[in-house]
Amino acid sequence: MIRILSVAANTFRETVRERVLYNLVFFALLMTLSGLLLGQLSIRQDEKIIKDLGLAAMDLFGTLIAVFIGVGLVSKEIERRSLYPLLAKPLTRGEFFIGKFAGLVFTLFVNLGLMTAGLYVTLVATGRRPDPLLLAAVYPIFLGLLLVVAFAMLFSTVSSSSALASVFTVGTVVAGRFTDVIRNMREVAPGVPPWLVDGLYAILPNFRNFDFKDRVAYGDPVGAGVLAWVTVYAAVYVTVVVALGLAAFRSRDFQ
Amino acid sequence: MTRRLALLLLVLAPAIPWSQAQLDRHAGRYRAQEEVLYLWSGQQVKRLFPGFEGVGADLYWLRTVQYFGGERLFARAKRFELLRPLIDITTTLDPRLEIAYRYGAVFLSEGPPVGAGRPLEGIEVLAEGARRLPHSWRLRQDLGFFHYLFLSDAARAAAILDEAAALPGAPFWLRTLAADLLARGGNRADARQMWKQMFDQAEEGILKENARLRLRILDSQDRADYLTALVAQLGRRVGRRPDRLDELRTAGLWRGPLKDSEGVRFGYDASSGRVSISRESPLWRPE
Numbered sequence: 001m002i003r004i005l006s007v008a009a010n011t012f013r014e015t016v017r018e019r020v021l022y023n024l025v026f027f028a029l030l031m032t033l034s035g036l037l038l039g040q041l042s043i044r045q046d047e048k049i050i051k052d053l054g055l056a057a058m059d060l061f062g063t064l065i066a067v068f069i070g071v072g073l074v075s076k077e078i079e080r081r082s083l084y085p086l087l088a089k090p091l092t093r094g095e096f097f098i099g100k101f102a103g104l105v106f107t108l109f110v111n112l113g114l115m116t117a118g119l120y121v122t123l124v125a126t127g128r129r130p131d132p133l134l135l136a137a138v139y140p141i142f143l144g145l146l147l148v149v150a151f152a153m154l155f156s157t158v159s160s161s162s163a164l165a166s167v168f169t170v171g172t173v174v175a176g177r178f179t180d181v182i183r184n185m186r187e188v189a190p191g192v193p194p195w196l197v198d199g200l201y202a203i204l205p206n207f208r209n210f211d212f213k214d215r216v217a218y219g220d221p222v223g224a225g226v227l228a229w230v231t232v233y234a235a236v237y238v239t240v241v242v243a244l245g246l247a248a249f250r251s252r253d254f255q
Numbered sequence: 256m257t258r259r260l261a262l263l264l265l266v267l268a269p270a271i272p273w274s275q276a277q278l279d280r281h282a283g284r285y286r287a288q289e290e291v292l293y294l295w296s297g298q299q300v301k302r303l304f305p306g307f308e309g310v311g312a313d314l315y316w317l318r319t320v321q322y323f324g325g326e327r328l329f330a331r332a333k334r335f336e337l338l339r340p341l342i343d344i345t346t347t348l349d350p351r352l353e354i355a356y357r358y359g360a361v362f363l364s365e366g367p368p369v370g371a372g373r374p375l376e377g378i379e380v381l382a383e384g385a386r387r388l389p390h391s392w393r394l395r396q397d398l399g400f401f402h403y404l405f406l407s408d409a410a411r412a413a414a415i416l417d418e419a420a421a422l423p424g425a426p427f428w429l430r431t432l433a434a435d436l437l438a439r440g441g442n443r444a445d446a447r448q449m450w451k452q453m454f455d456q457a458e459e460g461i462l463k464e465n466a467r468l469r470l471r472i473l474d475s476q477d478r479a480d481y482l483t484a485l486v487a488q489l490g491r492r493v494g495r496r497p498d499r500l501d502e503l504r505t506a507g508l509w510r511g512p513l514k515d516s517e518g519v520r521f522g523y524d525a526s527s528g529r530v531s532i533s534r535e536s537p538l539w540r541p542e
Contacts, residue, residue: 038313038317045313045316048313049317052310053310055309055310056307056309056310060307174305177305178302208306211306213309214308214309214351217309218351
Protein backbone atom coordinates (compact mmCIF):
# COMPACT_ATOMS: atom_id res chain seq x y z
CA MET A 1 0.00 0.00 0.00
CA ILE A 2 2.83 2.38 0.94
CA ARG A 3 4.52 1.62 -2.37
CA ILE A 4 1.32 2.40 -4.28
CA LEU A 5 1.01 5.70 -2.40
CA SER A 6 4.64 6.53 -3.18
CA VAL A 7 4.06 5.96 -6.89
CA ALA A 8 0.81 7.98 -6.66
CA ALA A 9 2.58 10.88 -4.93
CA ASN A 10 5.35 10.83 -7.53
CA THR A 11 2.79 10.70 -10.33
CA PHE A 12 0.98 13.69 -8.84
CA ARG A 13 4.25 15.66 -8.61
CA GLU A 14 5.10 14.64 -12.15
CA THR A 15 1.70 15.57 -13.63
CA VAL A 16 1.51 18.96 -11.93
CA ARG A 17 4.77 19.80 -13.72
CA GLU A 18 3.12 19.15 -17.11
CA ARG A 19 2.71 22.36 -19.08
CA VAL A 20 -0.37 21.03 -20.85
CA LEU A 21 -2.13 20.76 -17.48
CA TYR A 22 -1.68 24.46 -16.75
CA ASN A 23 -2.82 25.39 -20.23
CA LEU A 24 -5.98 23.34 -19.92
CA VAL A 25 -6.80 24.58 -16.42
CA PHE A 26 -6.17 28.14 -17.57
CA PHE A 27 -8.60 27.74 -20.48
CA ALA A 28 -11.17 26.07 -18.23
CA LEU A 29 -11.06 29.00 -15.81
CA LEU A 30 -11.14 31.44 -18.72
CA MET A 31 -14.23 29.69 -20.09
CA THR A 32 -15.87 29.86 -16.66
CA LEU A 33 -15.06 33.55 -16.30
CA SER A 34 -16.33 34.24 -19.83
CA GLY A 35 -19.77 33.49 -18.38
CA LEU A 36 -19.53 36.95 -16.77
CA LEU A 37 -19.42 38.60 -20.17
CA LEU A 38 -21.68 36.25 -22.11
CA GLY A 39 -24.34 36.36 -19.40
CA GLN A 40 -24.65 40.11 -19.98
CA LEU A 41 -25.58 39.51 -23.62
CA SER A 42 -28.12 36.80 -23.02
CA ILE A 43 -31.28 38.54 -21.68
CA ARG A 44 -31.91 37.25 -18.14
CA GLN A 45 -29.94 34.04 -18.57
CA ASP A 46 -26.70 35.13 -16.92
CA GLU A 47 -26.82 32.74 -13.96
CA LYS A 48 -27.72 29.74 -16.12
CA ILE A 49 -24.99 30.62 -18.60
CA ILE A 50 -22.36 30.95 -15.86
CA LYS A 51 -23.35 27.55 -14.43
CA ASP A 52 -23.57 25.90 -17.87
CA LEU A 53 -20.20 27.24 -18.97
CA GLY A 54 -18.49 26.40 -15.68
CA LEU A 55 -19.76 22.81 -15.59
CA ALA A 56 -19.11 22.28 -19.32
CA ALA A 57 -15.55 23.58 -18.85
CA MET A 58 -14.98 21.08 -16.04
CA ASP A 59 -16.34 18.23 -18.13
CA LEU A 60 -14.54 19.15 -21.36
CA PHE A 61 -11.16 20.21 -20.00
CA GLY A 62 -11.21 17.50 -17.33
CA THR A 63 -11.65 14.95 -20.12
CA LEU A 64 -8.81 16.50 -22.11
CA ILE A 65 -6.51 16.40 -19.07
CA ALA A 66 -7.51 12.80 -18.36
CA VAL A 67 -6.85 11.75 -21.97
CA PHE A 68 -3.63 13.61 -22.68
CA ILE A 69 -1.96 13.02 -19.35
CA GLY A 70 -3.50 9.57 -18.89
CA VAL A 71 -2.11 8.11 -22.13
CA GLY A 72 1.35 9.45 -21.31
CA LEU A 73 1.57 8.02 -17.82
CA VAL A 74 2.71 4.54 -18.76
CA SER A 75 3.89 5.04 -22.33
CA LYS A 76 6.30 7.83 -21.36
CA GLU A 77 7.91 5.61 -18.74
CA ILE A 78 8.38 2.96 -21.42
CA GLU A 79 9.65 5.40 -24.06
CA ARG A 80 12.10 7.05 -21.63
CA ARG A 81 13.11 3.62 -20.36
CA SER A 82 12.63 4.90 -16.80
CA LEU A 83 10.28 1.98 -16.18
CA TYR A 84 13.04 -0.62 -16.06
CA PRO A 85 14.92 0.62 -12.97
CA LEU A 86 11.55 1.10 -11.26
CA LEU A 87 10.48 -2.46 -11.87
CA ALA A 88 13.87 -3.72 -10.78
CA LYS A 89 13.10 -2.27 -7.33
CA PRO A 90 10.83 -4.15 -4.91
CA LEU A 91 7.76 -2.83 -6.75
CA THR A 92 5.30 -5.05 -8.58
CA ARG A 93 3.82 -4.10 -11.93
CA GLY A 94 0.41 -4.02 -10.27
CA GLU A 95 1.55 -1.53 -7.61
CA PHE A 96 3.15 0.63 -10.29
CA PHE A 97 0.03 0.62 -12.48
CA ILE A 98 -2.45 1.31 -9.68
CA GLY A 99 -0.14 3.95 -8.18
CA LYS A 100 -0.02 5.73 -11.52
CA PHE A 101 -3.81 5.60 -11.77
CA ALA A 102 -4.26 6.91 -8.21
CA GLY A 103 -1.78 9.74 -8.83
CA LEU A 104 -3.62 11.03 -11.88
CA VAL A 105 -6.97 10.66 -10.11
CA PHE A 106 -5.66 12.87 -7.33
CA THR A 107 -4.39 15.40 -9.90
CA LEU A 108 -7.85 15.48 -11.48
CA PHE A 109 -9.45 15.84 -8.05
CA VAL A 110 -7.28 18.89 -7.32
CA ASN A 111 -7.95 20.40 -10.74
CA LEU A 112 -11.67 19.84 -10.53
CA GLY A 113 -11.60 21.45 -7.08
CA LEU A 114 -9.82 24.45 -8.58
CA MET A 115 -12.37 24.74 -11.39
CA THR A 116 -15.26 24.38 -8.93
CA ALA A 117 -13.78 27.15 -6.81
CA GLY A 118 -13.49 29.26 -9.99
CA LEU A 119 -17.16 28.68 -10.75
CA TYR A 120 -18.23 29.64 -7.23
CA VAL A 121 -16.05 32.76 -7.31
CA THR A 122 -17.68 33.76 -10.62
CA LEU A 123 -21.16 33.25 -9.16
CA VAL A 124 -20.35 35.24 -6.01
CA ALA A 125 -18.69 37.99 -8.07
CA THR A 126 -21.98 38.46 -9.94
CA GLY A 127 -23.99 38.62 -6.72
CA ARG A 128 -25.39 35.09 -7.09
CA ARG A 129 -25.81 32.51 -4.37
CA PRO A 130 -23.01 29.90 -4.29
CA ASP A 131 -25.41 27.06 -5.02
CA PRO A 132 -24.29 23.84 -3.22
CA LEU A 133 -26.43 21.84 -5.67
CA LEU A 134 -23.69 22.36 -8.28
CA LEU A 135 -21.65 19.73 -6.45
CA ALA A 136 -24.30 17.18 -7.46
CA ALA A 137 -23.12 17.72 -11.05
CA VAL A 138 -19.40 18.06 -10.26
CA TYR A 139 -19.23 14.71 -8.42
CA PRO A 140 -20.54 12.64 -11.37
CA ILE A 141 -18.18 14.55 -13.69
CA PHE A 142 -15.32 13.41 -11.45
CA LEU A 143 -16.56 9.79 -11.62
CA GLY A 144 -16.71 10.04 -15.41
CA LEU A 145 -13.13 11.32 -15.47
CA LEU A 146 -11.98 8.29 -13.45
CA LEU A 147 -13.39 6.12 -16.23
CA VAL A 148 -11.62 8.21 -18.89
CA VAL A 149 -8.30 7.82 -17.02
CA ALA A 150 -8.86 4.06 -16.75
CA PHE A 151 -9.45 3.80 -20.50
CA ALA A 152 -6.50 6.07 -21.29
CA MET A 153 -4.19 3.87 -19.23
CA LEU A 154 -5.61 0.67 -20.74
CA PHE A 155 -5.11 1.90 -24.29
CA SER A 156 -1.67 3.32 -23.56
CA THR A 157 -0.67 -0.12 -22.29
CA VAL A 158 -2.00 -2.14 -25.21
CA SER A 159 -1.20 0.23 -28.10
CA SER A 160 2.17 0.92 -29.61
CA SER A 161 2.05 4.72 -29.50
CA SER A 162 0.61 7.53 -27.38
CA ALA A 163 -1.13 9.03 -30.42
CA LEU A 164 -2.96 5.79 -31.11
CA ALA A 165 -3.91 5.46 -27.44
CA SER A 166 -5.29 9.04 -27.50
CA VAL A 167 -7.38 8.26 -30.59
CA PHE A 168 -8.79 5.09 -28.98
CA THR A 169 -9.58 6.89 -25.73
CA VAL A 170 -11.24 9.87 -27.40
CA GLY A 171 -13.18 7.45 -29.64
CA THR A 172 -14.43 5.54 -26.61
CA VAL A 173 -15.46 8.75 -24.81
CA VAL A 174 -17.31 10.07 -27.88
CA ALA A 175 -19.04 6.70 -28.45
CA GLY A 176 -19.97 6.65 -24.77
CA ARG A 177 -21.63 10.03 -25.11
CA PHE A 178 -23.75 8.74 -28.02
CA THR A 179 -25.20 5.76 -26.17
CA ASP A 180 -28.73 7.09 -26.63
CA VAL A 181 -28.17 6.97 -30.40
CA ILE A 182 -26.98 3.37 -30.12
CA ARG A 183 -29.99 2.46 -28.01
CA ASN A 184 -32.38 3.87 -30.63
CA MET A 185 -30.34 2.64 -33.59
CA ARG A 186 -33.02 0.22 -34.78
CA GLU A 187 -35.46 3.09 -35.33
CA VAL A 188 -33.29 4.42 -38.16
CA ALA A 189 -31.70 1.11 -39.16
CA PRO A 190 -34.26 -1.66 -38.54
CA GLY A 191 -31.97 -4.23 -40.20
CA VAL A 192 -29.44 -4.13 -37.35
CA PRO A 193 -29.82 -7.26 -35.18
CA PRO A 194 -31.21 -6.45 -31.70
CA TRP A 195 -28.48 -8.48 -29.97
CA LEU A 196 -25.86 -6.21 -31.54
CA VAL A 197 -27.63 -3.05 -30.39
CA ASP A 198 -28.21 -4.44 -26.90
CA GLY A 199 -24.64 -5.71 -26.72
CA LEU A 200 -23.11 -2.42 -27.78
CA TYR A 201 -25.35 -0.51 -25.39
CA ALA A 202 -24.38 -2.78 -22.51
CA ILE A 203 -20.64 -2.88 -23.21
CA LEU A 204 -19.86 0.74 -24.11
CA PRO A 205 -19.25 3.08 -21.17
CA ASN A 206 -22.36 5.22 -20.83
CA PHE A 207 -20.92 8.67 -20.19
CA ARG A 208 -24.48 10.04 -20.20
CA ASN A 209 -24.83 8.53 -16.73
CA PHE A 210 -22.41 11.14 -15.41
CA ASP A 211 -24.19 14.11 -16.95
CA PHE A 212 -26.34 16.08 -14.50
CA LYS A 213 -25.28 19.51 -15.74
CA ASP A 214 -28.63 20.56 -17.23
CA ARG A 215 -30.65 19.40 -14.23
CA VAL A 216 -28.42 21.26 -11.80
CA ALA A 217 -28.34 24.42 -13.93
CA TYR A 218 -32.16 24.53 -13.64
CA GLY A 219 -32.00 23.93 -9.90
CA ASP A 220 -33.57 20.45 -10.05
CA PRO A 221 -32.48 18.26 -7.15
CA VAL A 222 -30.45 15.13 -7.89
CA GLY A 223 -31.53 12.25 -5.68
CA ALA A 224 -28.99 10.54 -3.41
CA GLY A 225 -30.20 7.19 -4.76
CA VAL A 226 -29.32 8.17 -8.33
CA LEU A 227 -25.89 9.40 -7.27
CA ALA A 228 -25.32 6.17 -5.34
CA TRP A 229 -26.12 4.08 -8.44
CA VAL A 230 -23.90 6.28 -10.60
CA THR A 231 -21.12 5.65 -8.05
CA VAL A 232 -21.71 1.90 -8.19
CA TYR A 233 -21.69 1.97 -12.01
CA ALA A 234 -18.44 3.98 -12.06
CA ALA A 235 -16.80 1.79 -9.40
CA VAL A 236 -17.63 -1.43 -11.22
CA TYR A 237 -16.68 -0.12 -14.68
CA VAL A 238 -13.44 1.54 -13.49
CA THR A 239 -12.42 -1.63 -11.64
CA VAL A 240 -13.02 -3.75 -14.75
CA VAL A 241 -11.06 -1.41 -17.05
CA VAL A 242 -8.20 -0.95 -14.58
CA ALA A 243 -8.07 -4.75 -14.14
CA LEU A 244 -7.91 -5.18 -17.94
CA GLY A 245 -5.16 -2.57 -18.13
CA LEU A 246 -3.30 -4.25 -15.31
CA ALA A 247 -3.58 -7.64 -16.98
CA ALA A 248 -2.24 -6.17 -20.22
CA PHE A 249 0.55 -4.37 -18.36
CA ARG A 250 1.54 -7.53 -16.51
CA SER A 251 1.66 -9.63 -19.64
CA ARG A 252 3.50 -7.08 -21.72
CA ASP A 253 7.05 -7.89 -22.68
CA PHE A 254 9.22 -4.78 -22.22
CA GLN A 255 12.37 -6.29 -23.76
CA MET B 256 18.72 41.17 -36.83
CA THR B 257 17.01 41.91 -33.50
CA ARG B 258 17.15 45.65 -34.24
CA ARG B 259 15.54 45.09 -37.65
CA LEU B 260 12.83 42.97 -36.10
CA ALA B 261 12.14 45.63 -33.46
CA LEU B 262 11.97 48.27 -36.19
CA LEU B 263 9.55 46.14 -38.19
CA LEU B 264 7.32 45.67 -35.15
CA LEU B 265 7.47 49.38 -34.38
CA VAL B 266 6.28 50.22 -37.88
CA LEU B 267 3.67 47.47 -38.22
CA ALA B 268 2.07 47.54 -34.75
CA PRO B 269 0.40 50.98 -35.20
CA ALA B 270 -0.73 49.85 -38.65
CA ILE B 271 -3.19 47.40 -37.08
CA PRO B 272 -5.48 50.01 -35.42
CA TRP B 273 -4.95 52.28 -38.44
CA SER B 274 -6.16 49.61 -40.89
CA GLN B 275 -9.14 48.84 -38.61
CA ALA B 276 -10.04 52.54 -38.56
CA GLN B 277 -9.86 52.62 -42.37
CA LEU B 278 -12.08 49.55 -42.56
CA ASP B 279 -14.65 51.10 -40.20
CA ARG B 280 -14.59 54.35 -42.20
CA HIS B 281 -15.38 52.52 -45.43
CA ALA B 282 -17.75 49.82 -44.18
CA GLY B 283 -19.41 51.79 -41.38
CA ARG B 284 -18.66 51.51 -37.67
CA TYR B 285 -21.70 49.35 -37.05
CA ARG B 286 -22.62 46.87 -39.71
CA ALA B 287 -24.79 43.79 -39.85
CA GLN B 288 -22.82 40.61 -40.12
CA GLU B 289 -23.44 38.39 -43.08
CA GLU B 290 -25.04 35.63 -41.08
CA VAL B 291 -24.81 32.08 -42.27
CA LEU B 292 -26.35 29.02 -40.70
CA TYR B 293 -24.61 25.82 -41.76
CA LEU B 294 -26.90 23.47 -39.89
CA TRP B 295 -30.64 24.15 -39.97
CA SER B 296 -31.90 21.21 -37.98
CA GLY B 297 -31.93 21.27 -34.19
CA GLN B 298 -31.47 17.50 -34.12
CA GLN B 299 -28.33 17.75 -36.28
CA VAL B 300 -26.84 20.37 -34.00
CA LYS B 301 -27.80 18.31 -30.94
CA ARG B 302 -25.69 15.44 -32.28
CA LEU B 303 -22.67 17.75 -32.26
CA PHE B 304 -23.02 18.53 -28.56
CA PRO B 305 -23.22 15.14 -26.81
CA GLY B 306 -23.29 15.96 -23.11
CA PHE B 307 -22.97 19.69 -23.81
CA GLU B 308 -26.51 20.46 -25.01
CA GLY B 309 -27.08 23.02 -22.24
CA VAL B 310 -24.07 25.15 -23.07
CA GLY B 311 -24.84 24.68 -26.80
CA ALA B 312 -28.32 26.07 -26.23
CA ASP B 313 -26.81 29.05 -24.38
CA LEU B 314 -24.49 29.77 -27.29
CA TYR B 315 -27.31 29.48 -29.84
CA TRP B 316 -29.54 31.69 -27.67
CA LEU B 317 -26.79 34.33 -27.55
CA ARG B 318 -26.49 34.06 -31.31
CA THR B 319 -30.28 34.45 -31.68
CA VAL B 320 -30.30 37.61 -29.56
CA GLN B 321 -27.28 39.04 -31.39
CA TYR B 322 -28.75 38.15 -34.80
CA PHE B 323 -32.10 39.75 -33.95
CA GLY B 324 -30.42 42.90 -32.62
CA GLY B 325 -28.06 43.07 -35.60
CA GLU B 326 -30.83 42.66 -38.17
CA ARG B 327 -33.14 45.09 -36.38
CA LEU B 328 -30.60 47.87 -36.01
CA PHE B 329 -28.14 47.54 -38.87
CA ALA B 330 -29.54 45.41 -41.71
CA ARG B 331 -31.23 47.18 -44.61
CA ALA B 332 -33.54 44.37 -45.69
CA LYS B 333 -34.49 43.20 -42.15
CA ARG B 334 -35.60 39.80 -43.39
CA PHE B 335 -34.84 37.89 -40.17
CA GLU B 336 -34.47 34.72 -42.28
CA LEU B 337 -32.37 32.87 -39.71
CA LEU B 338 -34.50 33.82 -36.70
CA ARG B 339 -36.84 30.82 -36.71
CA PRO B 340 -34.16 28.17 -37.30
CA LEU B 341 -31.98 29.75 -34.58
CA ILE B 342 -34.89 29.64 -32.11
CA ASP B 343 -35.70 26.06 -33.11
CA ILE B 344 -32.09 24.94 -32.66
CA THR B 345 -31.89 26.66 -29.26
CA THR B 346 -35.09 25.06 -27.99
CA THR B 347 -34.20 21.63 -29.41
CA LEU B 348 -30.88 21.74 -27.57
CA ASP B 349 -32.58 22.86 -24.36
CA PRO B 350 -36.36 22.28 -24.45
CA ARG B 351 -36.67 23.86 -20.98
CA LEU B 352 -35.28 27.26 -21.97
CA GLU B 353 -38.60 29.07 -21.46
CA ILE B 354 -37.17 32.46 -22.27
CA ALA B 355 -36.26 31.34 -25.80
CA TYR B 356 -39.91 30.55 -26.57
CA ARG B 357 -41.23 33.77 -25.00
CA TYR B 358 -38.71 36.21 -26.46
CA GLY B 359 -38.45 34.24 -29.70
CA ALA B 360 -42.22 34.56 -30.20
CA VAL B 361 -42.04 38.34 -29.69
CA PHE B 362 -39.07 38.66 -32.08
CA LEU B 363 -40.99 36.70 -34.74
CA SER B 364 -44.47 38.17 -34.23
CA GLU B 365 -43.92 41.92 -33.93
CA GLY B 366 -44.34 43.70 -37.21
CA PRO B 367 -41.50 45.49 -39.02
CA PRO B 368 -39.41 47.43 -38.20
CA VAL B 369 -39.47 45.97 -34.68
CA GLY B 370 -39.65 42.27 -35.54
CA ALA B 371 -40.03 39.77 -38.35
CA GLY B 372 -43.78 40.27 -38.76
CA ARG B 373 -44.52 36.53 -38.81
CA PRO B 374 -47.03 36.05 -35.94
CA LEU B 375 -48.08 32.58 -37.11
CA GLU B 376 -44.51 31.38 -36.60
CA GLY B 377 -44.36 33.15 -33.24
CA ILE B 378 -47.50 31.27 -32.18
CA GLU B 379 -46.00 28.00 -33.42
CA VAL B 380 -42.96 28.60 -31.23
CA LEU B 381 -45.15 29.29 -28.18
CA ALA B 382 -47.33 26.24 -28.92
CA GLU B 383 -44.20 24.07 -29.09
CA GLY B 384 -43.02 25.54 -25.78
CA ALA B 385 -46.42 24.89 -24.16
CA ARG B 386 -46.28 21.27 -25.42
CA ARG B 387 -42.76 20.71 -24.07
CA LEU B 388 -43.34 22.56 -20.78
CA PRO B 389 -46.93 21.61 -19.93
CA HIS B 390 -46.72 23.14 -16.43
CA SER B 391 -45.67 26.60 -17.59
CA TRP B 392 -48.70 28.89 -17.23
CA ARG B 393 -46.64 31.80 -18.60
CA LEU B 394 -46.12 30.11 -21.97
CA ARG B 395 -49.84 29.30 -22.21
CA GLN B 396 -50.70 32.83 -21.13
CA ASP B 397 -48.48 34.24 -23.90
CA LEU B 398 -49.97 31.77 -26.40
CA GLY B 399 -53.45 32.99 -25.50
CA PHE B 400 -52.38 36.64 -25.66
CA PHE B 401 -50.73 36.18 -29.05
CA HIS B 402 -53.80 34.43 -30.49
CA TYR B 403 -55.82 37.50 -29.60
CA LEU B 404 -53.29 40.28 -30.16
CA PHE B 405 -51.85 39.07 -33.47
CA LEU B 406 -54.60 36.85 -34.94
CA SER B 407 -57.66 38.55 -33.33
CA ASP B 408 -58.95 35.09 -32.44
CA ALA B 409 -60.75 35.89 -29.18
CA ALA B 410 -62.47 32.49 -28.81
CA ARG B 411 -59.24 30.48 -29.16
CA ALA B 412 -57.40 32.96 -26.93
CA ALA B 413 -60.08 32.62 -24.24
CA ALA B 414 -59.86 28.81 -24.35
CA ILE B 415 -56.06 28.85 -24.00
CA LEU B 416 -56.15 31.42 -21.18
CA ASP B 417 -58.65 29.19 -19.40
CA GLU B 418 -56.18 26.29 -19.68
CA ALA B 419 -53.39 28.54 -18.38
CA ALA B 420 -55.56 29.61 -15.42
CA ALA B 421 -55.94 25.97 -14.38
CA LEU B 422 -52.16 25.46 -14.05
CA PRO B 423 -50.48 25.71 -10.63
CA GLY B 424 -49.22 29.20 -9.80
CA ALA B 425 -51.32 30.93 -12.46
CA PRO B 426 -52.79 34.31 -11.40
CA PHE B 427 -56.56 34.53 -10.79
CA TRP B 428 -57.15 37.27 -13.36
CA LEU B 429 -56.35 34.91 -16.26
CA ARG B 430 -59.75 33.25 -15.80
CA THR B 431 -61.50 36.66 -15.63
CA LEU B 432 -59.73 37.80 -18.76
CA ALA B 433 -60.69 34.59 -20.54
CA ALA B 434 -64.34 35.12 -19.58
CA ASP B 435 -64.25 38.77 -20.75
CA LEU B 436 -62.75 37.77 -24.08
CA LEU B 437 -65.40 35.13 -24.59
CA ALA B 438 -68.24 37.47 -23.60
CA ARG B 439 -67.14 40.56 -25.55
CA GLY B 440 -65.21 38.94 -28.38
CA GLY B 441 -62.25 41.11 -27.36
CA ASN B 442 -61.72 44.86 -27.41
CA ARG B 443 -58.98 47.39 -26.81
CA ALA B 444 -59.39 47.17 -23.03
CA ASP B 445 -58.60 43.46 -23.18
CA ALA B 446 -55.58 44.14 -25.36
CA ARG B 447 -54.45 46.81 -22.88
CA GLN B 448 -54.77 44.38 -19.99
CA MET B 449 -52.68 41.80 -21.85
CA TRP B 450 -49.88 44.22 -22.70
CA LYS B 451 -50.01 45.61 -19.14
CA GLN B 452 -49.52 42.11 -17.78
CA MET B 453 -46.62 41.48 -20.14
CA PHE B 454 -45.12 44.82 -19.10
CA ASP B 455 -45.48 44.01 -15.39
CA GLN B 456 -44.08 40.47 -15.74
CA ALA B 457 -41.07 41.42 -17.87
CA GLU B 458 -37.79 42.62 -16.45
CA GLU B 459 -36.09 45.64 -18.02
CA GLY B 460 -35.14 44.77 -21.58
CA ILE B 461 -36.56 44.12 -25.01
CA LEU B 462 -39.77 42.46 -23.81
CA LYS B 463 -40.63 45.25 -21.36
CA GLU B 464 -39.73 47.92 -23.88
CA ASN B 465 -41.96 46.29 -26.47
CA ALA B 466 -44.89 46.08 -24.03
CA ARG B 467 -44.33 49.73 -23.07
CA LEU B 468 -44.45 50.72 -26.74
CA ARG B 469 -47.63 48.71 -27.27
CA LEU B 470 -49.30 50.48 -24.32
CA ARG B 471 -48.30 53.85 -25.78
CA ILE B 472 -49.84 52.81 -29.09
CA LEU B 473 -53.09 51.91 -27.32
CA ASP B 474 -53.05 55.26 -25.42
CA SER B 475 -52.56 57.10 -28.70
CA GLN B 476 -55.30 55.08 -30.43
CA ASP B 477 -57.68 55.98 -27.56
CA ARG B 478 -56.80 59.66 -27.96
CA ALA B 479 -57.20 59.48 -31.75
CA ASP B 480 -60.64 57.86 -31.34
CA TYR B 481 -61.67 60.54 -28.88
CA LEU B 482 -60.56 63.25 -31.30
CA THR B 483 -62.48 61.49 -34.12
CA ALA B 484 -65.60 61.67 -31.94
CA LEU B 485 -64.97 65.39 -31.33
CA VAL B 486 -64.60 65.94 -35.09
CA ALA B 487 -68.03 64.30 -35.58
CA GLN B 488 -69.47 66.43 -32.79
CA LEU B 489 -68.11 69.60 -34.38
CA GLY B 490 -69.42 68.47 -37.76
CA ARG B 491 -72.91 68.09 -36.33
CA ARG B 492 -72.65 71.53 -34.69
CA VAL B 493 -71.47 73.52 -37.76
CA GLY B 494 -72.94 71.33 -40.48
CA ARG B 495 -69.65 70.33 -42.09
CA ARG B 496 -66.51 68.38 -41.21
CA PRO B 497 -63.55 70.58 -40.16
CA ASP B 498 -60.82 71.00 -42.80
CA ARG B 499 -58.07 71.00 -40.20
CA LEU B 500 -57.73 69.37 -36.81
CA ASP B 501 -56.85 72.72 -35.19
CA GLU B 502 -60.50 73.77 -35.63
CA LEU B 503 -61.29 71.61 -32.60
CA ARG B 504 -59.21 74.07 -30.54
CA THR B 505 -60.80 77.13 -32.13
CA ALA B 506 -64.24 75.70 -31.35
CA GLY B 507 -63.15 75.13 -27.73
CA LEU B 508 -63.75 71.37 -27.89
CA TRP B 509 -60.11 70.34 -27.24
CA ARG B 510 -57.35 72.13 -25.36
CA GLY B 511 -54.69 69.42 -25.20
CA PRO B 512 -51.96 68.66 -27.75
CA LEU B 513 -53.00 67.14 -31.09
CA LYS B 514 -50.12 64.70 -30.83
CA ASP B 515 -49.65 61.04 -29.98
CA SER B 516 -47.68 59.69 -27.00
CA GLU B 517 -44.43 60.10 -28.96
CA GLY B 518 -45.15 63.80 -29.61
CA VAL B 519 -45.90 63.31 -33.32
CA ARG B 520 -48.94 65.19 -34.66
CA PHE B 521 -51.94 62.98 -35.44
CA GLY B 522 -52.93 62.38 -39.05
CA TYR B 523 -56.35 63.68 -40.12
CA ASP B 524 -58.44 62.65 -43.12
CA ALA B 525 -60.88 65.54 -43.74
CA SER B 526 -62.99 63.47 -46.16
CA SER B 527 -63.85 60.80 -43.58
CA GLY B 528 -63.27 62.88 -40.44
CA ARG B 529 -60.99 60.19 -39.05
CA VAL B 530 -58.05 61.00 -36.76
CA SER B 531 -55.27 58.41 -36.66
CA ILE B 532 -51.64 57.88 -35.67
CA SER B 533 -49.45 59.48 -38.32
CA ARG B 534 -47.31 57.32 -40.58
CA GLU B 535 -44.41 59.52 -39.46
CA SER B 536 -44.82 58.34 -35.89
CA PRO B 537 -42.81 55.42 -34.42
CA LEU B 538 -46.17 54.29 -33.00
CA TRP B 539 -47.74 53.79 -36.44
CA ARG B 540 -48.58 50.21 -37.30
CA PRO B 541 -50.32 48.86 -40.41
CA GLU B 542 -53.97 48.05 -39.68
